[in-house]
Amino acid sequence: MKTHVTSDIFNLAPIPMWIEDFSEVKRQFEEWRAQGVTDIRGFLRADLQRIADCASRIRVIDVNRKTLEVFEASDLAHLTDNLGQVFRGEMLESHINELSALFDERTEFESNTVNYSLSGRRMDIQLRGTVMPGFEATLERVLLTTEDVTEREDACRAEAKNRCYAEGIFEHSPVSLWVEDFSRIKQMLEELRICGIVDFRVFTDVHPEFVRQCMSEIRVIDVNQATLDLFCAEDRQTLFHRQNEIFRDEMEKHFKEQLIELWNGNLFHQREVVNYALDGSERYVLLQFSVLPGHEHDWSLVQVALTDITARKKAEAYLEYLGKHxxxxxxxxxxxxxxxxxxxxxxxxxxxxxxxxxxxxxxxxxxxxxxxxxxxxxxxxxxxxxxxxxxxxxxxxxxxxxxxxxxxxxxxxxxxxxxxxxxxxxxxxxxxxxxxxxxxxxxxxxxxxxxxxxxxxxxxxxxxxxxxxxxxxxxxxxxxxx
Missing domain, CATH: 3.30.70.270 (Reverse transcriptase/Diguanylate cyclase domain)
Structure with a gap:
């Protein structure tokens, strides 16, 4: 009766399950140990044919119904006769994990691998294995589950692709981009409201030190290559350490206007400002400030885009000069x-x-x-x-x-x-x-x-x-x- 119940659980399990005999693999391990092999991972990677030889020594004892369904096999014989189609390609590399675990006499292991259905459909597999009790010495019975996680892995790959795409746009944008944390500034503004401040412009006129304090609370998270080029910085570390040389003089007046915009709830605004490159030359820029979506509640992630308009401003100044000279x-x-x-x-x-x-x-x-x-x-x-x-x-x-x-x-x-x-x-x-x-x-x-x-x-x-x-x-x- 107990055996019958166990068989039902095995066959009705919602994920593919395999019972396999690794005893021949165990004997191969003993031969390698006798030859002095201790670093099994390095030994297998040195010759991938050794992995293939081990895989050929594994004997499938049984699989459950879900295994036949996922791998599109009509029965156990149909599956075992075509294991070469199921386990191929990058499977060998990931197979090192389970072989290494068994060589080191661990009774449980897991890895991510790739299998193929008999129709050729590629599947990302979450593989977990356990040596069944009583077979630790011989490895004659090892229970494996091969859960199809292709949908999850596809989502991860899509996320990684989108992240790479976004990072590429950020890094290679021709416009200077800054990602900054304004959360401390939001806290400081909220503290002023709690204190009863209503006219923020008058407050900043009377307390210019508040503007300077807010400037010091900005945390730069990242900048792109165009920023380094614009401000003549060798690298990000140099730029971050010398920010006081970039944002000076008239910048305090412009930043005060930014604070007033934020106080009034304008999380997206722009203005023309003057910055300075690290070589001391002026940079006229169009500053566009945006609190990134999802961070409106704390301003922990904002983007500042600086478009270099120095050439335009010089042209305007020259035209103005020509108009008067x-x-x-x-x-x-x-x-x-x-x-x-x-x-x-x-x-x-x-x-x-x-x-x-x-x-x-x-x-x-x-x-x-x-x-x-x-x-x-x-x-x-x-x-x-x-x-x-x-x-x-x-x-x-x-x-x-x-x-x-x-x-x-x-x-x-x-x-x-x-x-x-x-x-x-x-x-x-x-x-x-x-x-x-x-x-x-x-x-x-x-x-x-x-x-x-x-x-x-x-x-x-x-x-x-x-x-x-x-x-x-x-x-x-x-x-x-x-």
Missing amino acids: DVLTKLHNRAFYIDEMNRLERKPLRPVSAIMIDLNGLKETNDSLGHDAGDALLRRLGEVLNGAVHRPNHAARIGGDEFAVLMPGADRQATHAMADTILELLKINNQFYSSAPLSIAMGLATSEDGEKIEAVIKRADVMMYEHKRAQHLPGGSLMRKG
Whole structure:
């Protein structure tokens, strides 16, 4: 009766079960021991044919119904006659585990292996074996289960593939990517709410040290290769240790705005910021901040993407420069001059002074020597004015050979001093170009009470033309000042 019940359990088991005779394998083990083999794993790996020989010595005594079903065999004979189709390929390598366990006289073992059904279907197998009681010395009866875990292993392989895909996208992205832990920052913000803080912007204005503390609590988990390239870092360790060189100066102001976004519940936001490479050069970047899905409750995983827009910002700055400067002389242009006049008119600051300058002989030089020679004169005068005029004053080229200097807050004495400086630098410049000396006419004017800026300019302009006419009189070089 007991044998009958045991037989029923064996046949009705929901996983494939095998009863096998390993006694011939045991005898082979004894021969190898007699030859001095102790490292069975190394011995088997040295010649995989030894594994195949052991496998051929195993005799299948019985299998249950589930085994016949899984391996698509009609009966035991059908299965045993075709074991070469079932146990093949990578099976030999994994077979080392069970052989090693039995060689070391362990009575239980398990491994992951691959089997094939008789129709050729590949199966991932979770193999477990137990030497049945009473057969430890001979290994005549070993019970094995071969559970089909293909679905589970397929899921694991798919997960590994997806992970590899995601890691590949992260590592090889052309955009700088940072994976960071903001969980401590979330705790700090929640603590402020508990303390009754409502207006977070005012709080950070009053307590800038809180912003700096939050910056120090960011934990960088990983960065990609584009990040190392962007910030000129040799490796991740170097980057992590020198973060204070990257995030400095204006970054604190930008990070404060990030904190305000987070305080207001905006877990996805972007802004343009300035960072610095480890060689000290500026990096203008578009920062895109995202709390990764599934981590909204603690911000323990966030992604920061930095797109390098340095070239774009430089182009924008250059276009802005061109909009306000004369390319040839590097002085401000007429558009800037008009805007500055209007700005000074609106401002209450007085007095305002102006110096109007005309480059003598430009047309004659262009006609006789060519425009390259004339351009050289203009560039030299630009060098003189750039050397003499500094903020808050501005020098501009307002026409072909016409220049102006606007001096907010400057009285007559300051204006005369500026004119003397310009003439002194002009004299020095001419010493280097004695064959083509610069000659200018100047007119100066300082605003009277209630006088409009345009009227000041006109007075200086009139005086400049008077100076120009005087230069053409015998011995005329007097500069009129008003």
